[in-house]
Amino acid sequence: MPLEQENILIVDDDVQILELIQRLLQSLNYHTYKAISVKEAIAILQDQSIDLLITDLQMPGVDGLQLVKYVSEHFPEIPKLAVTGFPSIDGALKAMKSGVMDYLIKPFTKEELKNAVQKSLALSQKPVQKTKRKSQGNTVYSEIIGQSESMQNVLNVIDRVKDNKATVFIKGESGTGKELVARAIHYMGRFSAAPFVAVNCGAIPESLLEAELFGYTKGAFTGANDNRSGFFQAANNGTLFLDEIGNASMATQLSLLRVLQEKEIMRVGSQKTEKIDVRVIAATNVDLRELIKNGRFREDLYYRLSVVQIEVPPLRDRKSDIPLLVDKFLFKYGVEYKDRIIKISDEALLALERYDWPGNIRELENSIQRAVIMCDKQVEIGNLPKHLKFQIDFPKQDTFLSLKEVERLHILKVLEATKNNKSKAAEILQIDRKTLRDKIK
Structure with a gap:
């Protein structure tokens, strides 16, 4: 009788059980691979095409339940069959929730193994069911999305400052949406018809930043062939957003202090001052207090900038907002790339909610953009990058083998x-x- 097409991986730390299951499966004409540890099993999964995983749950070090979770996310198409010599209702429930399709208790007969294998392989062929999540309601403020308590606090402060020109200082990690907060302050308030000018202080060479901010006169420096207005003049009567303010030189900081105190600027190369009416919003992803201690930022400027402080929380501290952000990005990129609205499975969403997002919302958006490109009709766990899926922390090996x-x-x-x-x-x-x-x- 010819071999079946399916490749079955058997994982058990008991070599005798491992070889017994292998012999039983080979007598049923299945092609088998075997591993005595989770680490060895993962190496085989990465190198071979496996159609069914059979794993013991009780193993030293990293147990079989972690392997099941790993396979469920990294190889979601592979059905899982658990075997154990220590059955319990709690263990069975955990195994089933992790993605196990059937559960065998040692010792079992050849017929029981055969039926469980055939059942698992058959069930793996069923179509993926799409589930609907409950609507989260309308929690959008301008372009800002969030229903978490920390984001509601941010929105409350925005609501209080949007109709006046108090200087605002926004703190937050890279990718948290500091510029969105600045734009919300401007465009949701009564000065929304005036200009909003965003300047990334870190993207402009230090030697040119002062000239770009305040403008310059003809002949002020080599290459200054005409009089030119700066960002402050461009934002007059409106809002100037200074991102990465910690990158400004000490000389530029002194000029900014004068602008905030006197409400006037002086072009580079000029002796005349110009009155301006600009609301300044500054932002940074570094700790300015540390820069002050190191003599790299003026303390008096810090207090001038932080009349009102807004701290934008990192995404890991507002995970309840992830489904809302995911829906927004799915709609955006689904329409752009697929000409339709793309959904996401509950398993994939769970993986997104579990991850800590060091790159914050920017990283989440990039991940959804990629997933939409890679998926067909719905984003599944298999469409997500490997680092978002369940990872196993193997214990460090303290002893060396002879x-x-x-x-x-x-x-x-x-x-x-x-x-x-x-x-x-x-x-x-x-x-x-x-x-x-x-x-x-």
Whole structure:
């Protein structure tokens, strides 16, 4: 009888059980791979095409339940069958919730194994069911989305400052949406018809920043062939957003202090002052207090800038907002790339909510953009990058194996790969058959 097409991976730390299951499956004409640890199993999964995972749940170090979770997210198309010699209702429930399709209790018969394997392979062919999540309601303020308590606090402050020209200082990690907050302050208030000018102080060379901010006169420096207005003049009567303010030089900081105190500017190369009416909103992703301690930022300017402070929370501290942000990006990129609205499975959304997002909303948006491109009709767990899926922290190996033990394990591995062909194994090991026989003994 010919071999079945399915490749089955068996994982168990008990070598006797491992070989027993392998023999039973081979008698049913399945092609098998075996591993005695989770780490070895993952190596096989990455190198081979596996159609079914059979794993023991109770294993030392990293257990089989973690392997099931890993496979559920990294290889969601592979069905999982759990075997255990220590059955419990709680263990069975955990296994089923992690994605196990069937549960076998040791000892089991060949017929029970056969039925469980056939059932698991058959169930893996069923179409993925789409589930609907409850509507989260309308929580959009301008372009800002958030229903978490921390974001509601941000929105409350925006609401209080949007109709006056008090200087605002926005703190937050990179990618949290500091510019969105600045734009909301401007465009949701009564000065929305006036200009909004955004300046990334970190993107302008330090030697040019002052000239770009305040303008310059003809002949002020090499290349200044005409009089030119700066960003402050462009934002007159409106809002100037100074992002990455911590990158400004000490000389530029002194000029900014004068602007905030006197409400007037002086172009580079000029002796005349110009009155301006500009609301300044500054932002940074670094701790300005640390810069002050190190003599790299003026303390008096810091207090001038932070009349009102807004701290935008990182995404890891507002995970309840992730479904709302995901829906926004799915709509945006679904329409752009697929000409339709794309949905997301509950499993994929759970993976997004579990991740800590060091790159914050910008990283989330990039991940959704990629997932929409990679998916068909719905974003599934398999469409997400590997680093978003369940990861296993293998315990550090505190003890080193002896040379004899390393040799023994390597010989066993070669014998397994050559299906116990001692001539072939001796050739690979570059020893003669007699030496190999002695080592086996």
